[in-house]
Every structure is written in structure tokens, then in C-alpha cells.
Amino acid sequence: MSIEYRFAVNVLPKPGILDPQGRAVEGSLAHLAIEGVTAVRVGRRVELTVAADDEGAARTVVEQLARELLSNPLIEAFGLELLGATSSTTSATGAGR
Amino acid sequence: MSIEYRFAVNVLPKPGILDPQGRAVEGSLAHLAIEGVTAVRVGRRVELTVAADDEGAARTVVEQLARELLSNPLIEAFGLELLGATSSTTSATGAGR
């Protein structure tokens, strides 16, 4: 019986890589009358459930996915976050939010 | 003297909202020979630094930003993550990655 792990993959532009979205957000802060916000970086967050025998195995799968599909290693870096685990085979959708 | 807090805002489609990107990821799992991955949701992650007197004040700013700009309450839900804090006024860019 496998365990269902809910992971989040956070993908952000690598340091030094231009982030036009982050710049646009910074540029709009004045309109929102928000002060003191800097260094905005905009990336992606992908949450997913993976069924595996143990956390290590689950992590391996998520890492492969993050590397090959969810991020572009030339310009983006990713990090993983374990959000929760359930031993049943029912869906863990939304866990960790 | 204010403290710099590094926050992440995670924005994801609300349950029940169309998420074609999540479906597209699920659809390409077979090509990668990845099994056991389900319930993929694709959202946004924004990391930013905010200078404030204390964490509560910082959180208020980030929450306003998340509510008004970074997410659309009709279709998206957000969560905040405190990534770190530095008491100097030097940049906290990249903290928490």
C-alpha cells in the first residue's frame, strides 16, 4: 500500500536573471499606495499529489518532474515543499493550503 | 529602524476553477514515464521583501498586496509564507530560497 504525498514545487527566476514580471509589480506599487516593498520576484507554484512507498521515493519523482517539466534550468531554480501525507489512497487535493 | 521581512505569496486556482495548466502537466506525465502523480494545480509564487516595524505590520502590507494585486479573489486563493527577516536595511534579496 502506497502513501500519498502532497508536494509543492516553487519555481523562481534564478538570481541575476531579468524578471520582467517582478519589475512590473514593483512599478505598480506606487499606484496601490504601498511602500517599502522591494526585490519582487514572480515565479510559479505547482502543487501535486504523488503516490509512493516512502517520502524518498516520492521526492525523487517530484524532483524529476520539477527539473524536466516544471522549470527551465537555464533561467529558473526550483525548491520542493512537502505539504502533507495521507496513507489512504483517497485524494489529498488541497492539502497544505 | 525597520526590519526587512522576506515573504512568499502562493496563489492557486480555487477548487473547482478551470486549471488547464494543471491538466496539461498531468497530460504530459506519460511522456516522462512518470506514474502516480495526480491532482496537479498550477499557480503563482511571488517572493518579495517588505520593510516594516514588526512582523504584523509587514504581514498587513503583504496581505493587501496579495488580495488586491497578486490574486483575483473570484478565481484564486492565496497563502503567505514568511521566509526570513533581517534587521539591517540591506537588501534581503533571495533570502529564503
Place this chain on the structure above:
Amino acid sequence: MSVRVGVVVFPGSNCDRDTTHALALAGAEPVELWHEAADLRGVAGVILPGGFAYGDYLRAGVIARFSPVMRAVAAFAADGGLVLGICNGFQVLAEAGLVPGALLRNRGLRFLGRDVRIAVEQPATPFTHLAGPRRPLRMPVAHGEGCFFADAATLDELEANGRVLFRYVRDDGATAAEVDDPANPNGSLRAIAGVRNAAGNVAGLMPHPERASEGILGSDDGFGLIRSFVDSAAAADRGSRTLEVAGR
């Protein structure tokens, strides 16, 4: 004297000149409304043009929503002024809550630029009363985030109250399906291509009538919508704020 119609210019707007061009053809005097000015310069109607305001970064239309001009546009709309958002302009209006719903990424996850056909659902509105006899109307779409979304209750309410202005249809006029129907280019719920607010004076649509306003461009089916707006703005200018006008 021709009626003054405002065209908002956000940084990144790229259909402002096209809209100005079509308005001039329709006999209006186009007036540029700069995003940083909260002054509508006495115009009788406002068009939010297509493009990529603020690069459409984050979400299409969201950053533009906070520009000073939008405060003025919201006040103008609240006062009954005529406002039309085309493509990116529709996205801005939706983000600003001036029209219902949200525009999500196209279901195919690709930008789509092609001709579509739309049916005019409400022929007797300030935005459609001169749409002309041709049905359905053919005009281009060009967007990556045009999938109209609202919850089921809102959709029902929009339909019940005649707030759906345009729908994507097939060549024969039949309403397009939500999924896997090339006639619905973005997978919009209930094939909705354009809506208006409850008061009826603010509308948005994804297709580009200004790009189908001259025969030389392959279709002038959109010109009737431009003319409707100009005519209604002129009527408003004359002091008549009648929003529902008789069909032709």
C-alpha cells in the same frame, strides 16, 4: 460637431491607434486618455483598447486596474457613462470589477489570433444597436487569456437579465460548445464573448471590432459595433442618457 470619445492609453496598450482609427472612420473625435491622468477631458464615452497593459504581467489587466485613469473611468461609469473594453480592455474592466467574471488563460494554453464569428445576443443596447443586418459577425480575436469564467449562479443571472452581449458561434450561427469547439477560441463558459454590467452602460468583449471595420481588412462586420458606441456616446452627449434604444 463630432462626439468626443476617449481612448485610454496604458503603457503597453497596442490597439489604441487602431481604435482611434476606427472611431475617426465612424465620425467621432478620438481623444487620448493618458493612464496617469485622472481626467477624462470631457469625453462622452470611453474605450479601453486592446494590447498588453503593463505587459499583462502577473494577470492580464490587473496592474492597469490601479492606474489613476481607472479611478476616473470607474467614477464615469458609476455616473452612467458609456465604457467599452475591447480584449485587454475587457480584461482590465473585469479585474476592476466593472464587468462581471474573469478572463482565464485560453484552454488550449496558446495565444490565438484568428477570425471568429460572434452572435449579437442583445441587439438593442448602446453597444449593438447599429450592428447591422449581418449575422453572425466575423472579426478577429488575438489573445492568450480570453476564457470567460464566472460561477454558475452569476452565469445564470447574466443570461436571465440580458447581460450576455455576444457569444461565439459556428458558421451557421449555432452557439459554440465550451470544449473542443474551434468556434469557441478560448473555451469560454457558455461561449460568452462579451458581457455588460447590471446598469447596462459598461461592456467588454474579447474580439476586435476595430480590426473588422473596413472591407480592405477582410471584414467590416465590426464597424457596426464601433458606430453603435459612437452613436450612443453622441446621444449621451446631447443629454439623453437612454441606454436601451430601440432595435433598428
Place this chain on the structure above:
Amino acid sequence: MTMVERSAESPAAAPPLHRALGITDHELAAIRARLGRDPNDVELAMFSVMWSEHCSYKSSKPLLRTLPTGSAADGVVAGPGENAGVISIGDGLAVAFKIESHNHPSAVEPYQGAATGVGGILRDIFTMGARPIAVLDALRFGDPSDTRTRHLVDGVVRGVGGYGNCVGVPTVGGELVFDPSYQGNPLVNVMAIGLLEERLLTLAQAPGPGNLVILFGSATGRDGIGGASVLASATFTHDDPSKRPSVQVGDPFAEKLLIEASLELIERGLVEGLQDLGAAGITCATSETADRAGTGMAIDLDAVPRREPGMAAFEVLISESQERMLAVVRPEREADVREVCARWGIPCATIGTVTGDGDIAVTEAGHEIVRIPAAALTSDAIVLQHLAAPPARRRPAPAPGAPDAGASDRLPERGMDPGAVLTALLGSPALASRRPVFEQYDSTVQVNTVVGPGHGAAVLRVKGTTKALVATTDANAPVGAIDPWLGAALSVAEATRNVSMTGARPLGVTNCLNYGDPTRPEAFWQLSEAVRGLGDACRALGLPVTGGNVSLNNESPAGAILPTPEIGVVGLLDDVEGLVGPAFAADDDAVLLVGEASPGLAGSEYARLAGGAAEDGPPPLDLDRERRVQAFAREAAGRGLTASMQDVSGGGLAVALAESAMWGGRGATLRIAVAHSPAVDLFGESPSRIVVTAQPRHAAALQLLARQFGLPVETLGVVGGDRLVIELHGAGATGAVEERGSRVADPIDIAVADLAHTWEHGLARALDWEAPAAAPEGR
């Protein structure tokens, strides 16, 4: 003590800096000769990017000098050497156009590579004072069934669209070609077209010592450090991390603001000269503008706005950060320039002054760290002489990637079913509809698009006039692989013919020469033959070459690409009402073929489909006949005799007829005389042939006109019905019965709707994209 000297002292250590930067010992000697001393490290870095193939044209410059560049009499307002060619179109207006490659960046990062390719070529256009009005993308990839190819196609197409759509310039045409030779080295060539008032023409010059040098646009980061020298000039290998400098990321939103601000600066007469920052960044922009004006510049590096802390001087000087411009401004206008930039939300900094000493001098923290004569970096850069040698074996080779054994026997001449061949061709990745690609582009923004992508050349009306501009790109690489002179000449012939088919007069030619490693004698021979072919064709057709781009070292470990002479043409239609299209227009119209087939199947799509090249070589090109065919087409269109015109190109006459039928939504009943063999007459790609349809009452006049131009003309049949029916007759249609069977070739008889279905779905099937969503017909 410089790094160079250090290396000389310790030869056992790492290779000397200059070599690591891609500078040969010979080049280092040439640098010393120009400076009269050793360069320091920063100067060496500047030379390394400026003397790269990409910036210096050190291998191709002598060849390019042989091209006809036209004169004021041809309407040429600006020619090669400027950012884009500019040709007058009357009414005080002029058109600017240029094509450029972004091949290697796109191989590394397809989305950003293609996106920044679009951004770069657009800057070349608006730098001259022209508003960009159109983009065309010419793309070449490997096998479409390969996963990596699919990844590249997807990324490049998204990148072109992601940038062009956002800046609001319609993408109205281009090409998509698959050939195994591009597997490791895709080609991304982008052409941009702009429209300007001639009086606003602005040059990339830095006149007037004392004028200010102002940098505006995005801040400078570490983007593409070494990109120009390494990415664009060294042979590309996937696995060498040292050759993977940081990728440039494009910001089309910033570019859109840059367009508006730049055009406003020019319109208000605030700049004396304007130059975009592309490869080699500040180094290139300062030295080129100074050298063109015979001036120098003093640059204060500390004044350059940066995106990242801790950047080294050389990084700031050669950074390829996108969306930046350099303006030369009179001191009294500085405030106005700043005001314009501020209104568009664009950072702007005065980084130096124009000087009279001819040197690029750079100071940092008050110390002079660079002093190089501007000419040494640009006009007086090194020129290399390479050996050119044709390959030993010049017999037409099998098509690359094809099994070569018994190639000619594989051609299905015998007992072939022409209908099946036609269907296969129309559904092939080479000829199927490109709709799945160009639908990802905004092709109608700016409301000028009369004819967008999909059916031959693009047509853009010029607002405020009756005129229209007609544009296309073309390259014949397969023939170029067999005979590079012919490949280039054919490319010019086909591109200009596409323009002439609309009734328009070609104005000029821009080109992007994609070739291999110039130090290989065969590759250099291919390049020099191509330049000769380009020049010969343009002279024969009376057209100036107004600019272009050379991309060398297009090789991967698997080998060199097919040499690819990409040609971009812009033409002028005086009255857009006279526009002629390629689609069959009305039932009962007469169908005529002007020109005649000549034998030769090598390099054709038919040969590719058959799995090998014919032994008979490619068909010949008669440039004088080509000129007459195009002149005839314009004359016929001008007199209003034609209902449609379509040239015969990829897939031959049968495909040309099928396209006209599909696009017009009507069939035809035709008889074709087979003079050679059914394959040659139906599917051969010999040039200088066009299909013309006309109302029956004009048919005789057209025939007469063709004869006046000395052109063979033949009536093929009439338009009508919903099937394409082509019967073959003549000596070649029967042949030797015992060898070929009783019926050599059955007639083609296919429903037009079936042809269209095959054609519309071929590309999505080849790429495994979801079924293309067919758009409403019309337009």
C-alpha cells in the same frame, strides 16, 4: 601587468586569456598593431566581442562588398551598414526592413532566444525612425517527429508570439522548414518591416563633439555576457557548460515603451543619432556610432544604471541586456529627452560625451580603464582570408539523412499514382498548412493586414495612401546544398516572384546567410558561391541588396546545416485595389500556365518524399526569363487581366494548382501536357513558372501579353466544380508501355475538400499537436 603577459610567463598554466576569449594569436598581434601596445583585460574583452564573427563580419566582409546596393535612383535612402535598409515609397514615406538570425540563442533557450531575436530586429527598425509594422519569422528545425525538435518548435513559436504579440507588431509571414541537418542547430531568422516619414530618417551616428551620450531603457545586468563572442561564433555543442553563458531574457513590455519613446524623441527632433544595443552592448553601440561619424566618445562607466551589484567593468561594457538604446543628444536638449523617457517610465542616464579624438575612452571611479580607437573595434577590425574549395565530389548528392543506395530507383516514376503523391505532398510537414503556427501570432494588430500569413506573400496597406507593401521570405537550402550559387539565386527568384504575383513591384532585398564554419574550405566556398548567386540574381532582377546578416558556424556535432540563404523581399503595390491573390476566383475562369517545366528533380519536395535525390541534379534557372515572368505578372495585374496568380514552387505545378483550388474553395478541370515525365511536369520545382487565371474574355489578351514577354504559355483548362481534375497528355504521359505499364499515370481526380482536409491537418499531425482548430473560411 595584463593577463596576457602573465600567461606568457607561465605557459604551463591555463590557456592565455585571449584564446579563452576566442581571440587567436594572429588576432592578438593585429590588436597590438592597432593599439601600439598590449590591450588590458577589459580592452581584450571588448575586442573579443567586437572582433567576433557576429559583430565584425571578418570572414564575410570582402564577399558582401560585391553585392549590388542600389542608389538614390532605386529609391535607396539607407543601405547596408545602417541598422536597416530604407527605401522610399513616395508620398514622403519610406520603408525600412532587415532580417537577422538568432540561431544559437534559440538552440539553447528556444523561447527567450526567439523572443529576443524579435526584440533585436525590431530595435534595428525603430532606431531608424520607423514604426515597426510587421514581422516575418523564417524557422528551420530537424525531424518533426523528434522530441527535441518538438520542444524547440514549440518554444520558438511561443517566443516569437510572446514578444511580437505583446509589442503590438503583427507577425504576417515566415517559413517553417524541417530538415535533419537542422537537428542540432535550428535556424531562427526574423525579418522586421517599418514605415517612416523620410524626413525623420535617423542614423546610428555620433556627430558633434560635445554632444551627450544618453543610455535609455532597461538597466544593465549580466545578460549574455560572452554571448556575442561565444554563442554566436563558436561551434555550438550542447554539453559544454562553459559555452552556456547566462541567457538573455526579453521584456516586450519594456520594448513597447522603448518604441514609443524613441519615435517620440525622433519626431520631436531631440536626437542627433540613435543606436540600439545588441550584440556587444555598450561597446558596440559607442564604437559604431562614433566611428560612423568620425568622432570618439568618453564614457563614464559609473553612470550606467545596473540591475545587479558587483558587476565588473568588462561585464557592463559587453553585457547584452535587452531593450536598451543609445542616443546622441545636444546638451540643451538633455532635459527634454529626460522628460520623454520619464513620461514613458523609462530609466535614462547620461553616460558620456562625444569627443573629437576618435577614441572610445572609458573611465571608472575617475580612472581611465579603456582607450581604443573606435575604428579599431569596427571599420578597421580584422578581416580574414579563408580558403574556398568546392567539395571533391560534386555529383548531386543524396538528400541529407536519406538512404542513398539506389536513390533514383526510389523515385516512383513508374506506375505512380499522381493523386496519391499530391495528397502525400499536401499533408507532408514540408507543405501542409502552417496555421497551427501562425495562429499563435497576432497578425492583424495595427489594422493594416490585407493579407496575413497562410497564402503566399503578406500584404499591408499603407494608411493615408492607396498603397500597400508586400513582403515575403524564402530560402532554397536543398538546392543550395547541391549548388550554392543556384540555391541563392533561386531563393531570390522565388521570394521576388512571390511578391510579383500580387502585382507588386519588388523594391529591394535583405538577406540572412546561414552557413557553416568558414575555416572549412568547403563551407567558405558555399558562402562565397551563395553571395555570388545572390548578387547575380539581384543584378538580373534590378534589385538592390539593402542589408542583411551573416550567421556562420551553424554546425553541431552531427555536422553542418544545409547552407541556407534566407531572402527577405519588400514590394510596393501602388493601388491596393489592384491586388491579385493566389486563390481561384470564379467558376469558368481560364487557367493558364506561363513558363515551362525543365527537367531536374533534385532538391524538390517530391524527391524528399521519395526518400532520395534524383541523379539528374536540380533544375536550372534562367535569370532573364525569371525577370520577364515577373514583369509579365506585374503588367498583367496592372492591366486588370488576371483573376488570380500563383507561382509554382514547393511541390511543383500540381501543388500550386491544389493550393489555388483549396484557397478559392473551387475545383478545376485541367489537362497538362507532359513534355518530360509526369513527375517533372507535375511535381518538379523548376522556377520561373506561374499559374494565371482569367475571365474567359481576358484569356486571349493574356496569351498575347505572355508572348510579347517571350514566354511560353499554355491553357490548362477551366475553374469550376468541387474536384481538382488533372489529366495528363502528350508524349511523356505514355512512355514505353512495357516499362511503365499501360497507364503511366492515372489522372488526378480528388475532391477539393479532401485536399483541404489533408493540408490543414498535416502539420499538427507531424508535430503531434492537438488537432488544429480550423478557422472560419474567408479572409
